[in-house]
Amino acid sequence: QLQLHESGPGLVKPSETLSLTCSVSGDSMTESDYYWGWIRQSPGKGLAWIGSIENSGSAYYNPSLKSRVIISVDTSKKQFSLKVSSVTAADTSVYYCVRHVREAYYIESNGYYYDYFDYWGQGTLVTVSS
Amino acid sequence: DIQLTQSPSILSASVGQRVTITCRTSQGISGYLAWYQQKPGQAPKLLIYGGSTLQSGVPSRFRGSGSGTEFTLTITSLQPEDFATYYCQEGSFGGGTRVEMK
Numbered sequence: 001q002l003q004l005h006e007s008g009p010g011l012v013k014p015s016e017t018l019s020l021t022c023s024v025s026g027d028s029m030t031e032s033d034y035y036w037g038w039i040r041q042s043p044g045k046g047l048a049w050i051g052s053i054e055n056s057g058s059a060y061y062n063p064s065l066k067s068r069v070i071i072s073v074d075t076s077k078k079q080f081s082l083k084v085s086s087v088t089a090a091d092t093s094v095y096y097c098v099r100h101v102r103e104a105y106y107i108e109s110n111g112y113y114y115d116y117f118d119y120w121g122q123g124t125l126v127t128v129s130s
Numbered sequence: 131d132i133q134l135t136q137s138p139s140i141l142s143a144s145v146g147q148r149v150t151i152t153c154r155t156s157q158g159i160s161g162y163l164a165w166y167q168q169k170p171g172q173a174p175k176l177l178i179y180g181g182s183t184l185q186s187g188v189p190s191r192f193r194g195s196g197s198g199t200e201f202t203l204t205i206t207s208l209q210p211e212d213f214a215t216y217y218c219q220e221g222s223f224g225g226g227t228r229v230e231m232k
Contacts, residue, residue, distance in 0.1 A: 047174070047223040096173055103180065105160065114162035116219065118185065120173035 002027040004097045004121035012091075012128050018084040022097030022121060029075045030055055035100035036073060036080045039117065040093035052100045053080060087128045094123040132156050134224035136217070142232040149205040151227045153218035158198050164219045165194055165203045167212075168226075174217060178203065205229075 008020035022036070029036070037052030051061035053071045061069050065084070073080040084091060099119040105112055133156040143149050153163065161181045166174035176185045178194035181201070191206045205212055213231055218224040 046225050047217060047219075049222070101179070103162070105162065112160060114160055114180065115221065116164035116176060116179040117166075117174075118176045118179070120175070123173050 002099065002119045004099065004119055006095060006097050006121045006124040008124065008126070010125055010127060012087055012126060013130050014088055014128055015086055018082070018087050018091060018126055018128070020082045020095055020097075020124065020126070022080050022082075024078045024080075029073075029078050035102060036071075037098045037100040037117065038071065038082045039096045039098055039120075041096070041123070042090075042093040050082065050084075050095075089128050092126065092128045094125050096123045097121040132159060132221055134218055134220060134222060136224035136227045138227060139225065140228045140230060142230050143208050144232045145208055145210055147208045147232075149208050149212075149229060151203045151216050151218075151229075153196075153201045153203070153224050155199045155201075155220065159220050161197050161201070162220065163194065163196065163201045165192075166217045166219065167214045168217065169214045177216075 003025045005023045006020055012018045035052040035054055038050040041047050049062055051069050051071045053059040053073045055075055059071045068085045070083045098117040101118050102113050102115050135154045137152050163181050165178040167177050168174040177188050177192050182194045193204045196202050213229055215226045215228045217226050
């Protein structure tokens with residue numbers, strides 16, 4: 001059974017960088033064709049996908065956060081990480097790491113994708129405050 | 131961006147009742163919607179993906195359907211453990227529907 005576990009500081013000062021790590025256990029990151037992602041949940045804004053990364057290291061991000069976010073992966077350590085720079089109080093949220101599944105489908109020979117998140121960490125609350 | 135609007139935001143129901151949650155999208159989508167269940171203090175749990183495919187281990191009383199811009203999650207007979215908040219997702223997430231005890 002795959003398990004994901006977030007770790008990192010629970011308190012970050014405004015304008016600093018939020019850094020979280022997700023440790024993956026119970027399955028191999030490299031033997032599967034999945035993405036690894038981050039989602040956050042704040043009381044005022046609900047659930048929001050932050051970004052995801054492939055084992056190859058190719059990452060893609062929510063356009064609303066792209067300028068401040070970096071996601072990296074270290075398959076040898078079975079970990080992937082999130083950094084959000086220049087944080088403000090609006091970044092206060094519970095942060096979840098997830099396994100991100102991307103499935104292909106075709107309409108008249110044109111290829112498309114749909115996404116869902118099948119495994120979630122328990123979540124970690126990060127508060128931005130001085 | 132496609133917006134997902136769930137209704138109702140709060141639903142009061144009794145055990146054994148049939149419950150339907152609606153997710154409307156701002157434009158027509160593929161139909162490959164996902165549904166999640168979240169209980170207080172827990173991470174969301176995937177219930178349905180691809181519009182109607184039940185995730186492994188999820189009871190068959192959960193059903194997903196719909197097309198175009200309107201999709202539904204139906205719980206055919208509400209059980210005590212089903213009182214929770216439900217979210218739809220296709221790219222972005224809906225705002226959630228809290229199912230509470232009547």
